[in-house]
Amino acid sequence: MRWAGHRPQHFNPANAYSECPASSLDRTSGKHPGGGPSNQGNSLTEHLDTRGRSALQRVRRSLSHVGSDIAQGFFDVSHNGFAVLGVVVAFVVITLTARPDLREAAENQLMALLVERQEGNPAFGEPAAVNRATALNPSDLPKPQAALAHWLSRKYGVAPEPVAALVAAAHEVGKRVEIDPTLILAIMAVESGFNPFAQSPMGAQGLMQVMTSVHHQKYTPFGGKLAAFDPVTNLRVGVRVLQACIERAGSLEGGLKFYVGAANLQDDNGYANKVLAERARLQQVIEGKTVPASGPSAFKEPVLRPASAAGSGGLETADSGAPTS
DSSP: OOOTTOOOOOOOHHHHHHTSOTTSOOTTTSSOTTOOHHHHHHHHHHHHHHHHHHHHHHHHHHHHHHHHHHHHHHHHHHHHHHHHHHHHHHHHHHHHHHOHHHHHHHHHHHHHHHHHHHHHSTTOOOGGGGGGOOOOOGGGSOHHHHHHHHHHHHHHTOOHHHHHHHHHHHHHHHHHHTOOHHHHHHHHHHHHTTOTTOBOTTOEETTTTEETTTSGGGGGGGTSGGGGGSHHHHHHHHHHHHHHHHHHHSSHHHHHHHHHTOTTSSOOTTHHHHHHHHHHHHHHHHTTOOOOSSSOOSOOOOOSOTTTOOGGGTHHHHHTTOOOO
């Protein structure tokens, strides 16, 4: 039954949504506007991120403050420590300046400590020490000189390397002053038995038993009297004395009497014969002959005054003009 003037209205779903209150569902997503589960989760994450960054910044600031405090404290301690050290050093310097005895004692103790530490070090050494050694490899010498070195080494019980150096020096000096090298070696054998530190009761010293107190001026070019204990230096000075003795006496036998200090004596107690006999054996060794080295040694305790310590012999005056070897 229809009423006059009334138009029927058809149902429209869109109008139904539009007529819903604001609290109803969102027309597109079906979710409540502004209060959906997705938006709430995002807000919580952002909140937590903000709080985490704030906490991290606070930790960084705290660590920065702690580091700054530590650095400042270290600086203060170091500054004060250096100040105290400076005062101590100044006090020590003033004390040592005023007390030389304390300074010397401190230096000695410090040097002893350093030496002790060096000697305790397995790497402690002095490679240049080999340059001070009087030694040569006999194989580096000419064959006749090497034979002499080995023969003298066996006979006198000394190492062949030092003897090799002496054999080479005797040939060098002997050639320069025109004295037979085997004569020089024979004198060393008779006088000292090749002991560079030998000393007689009369004060003759070294390989050739030179009287250092009489011929001290001859050691001046070598640095002083202590050079008498350098084997090669003693050899050179001894050769100078021997050369002057031979020139003064006019003969080898007479020169040997002067050398041993028997110039004004009737007998030299067989000294010249011992030297000449030893020289003959050495010459045989150079010639390649077989010479026993196990016989009695030519070395004996000097019985007179070697290197002419006798003032009556006048050698010191005669020797003063001898050429330098």
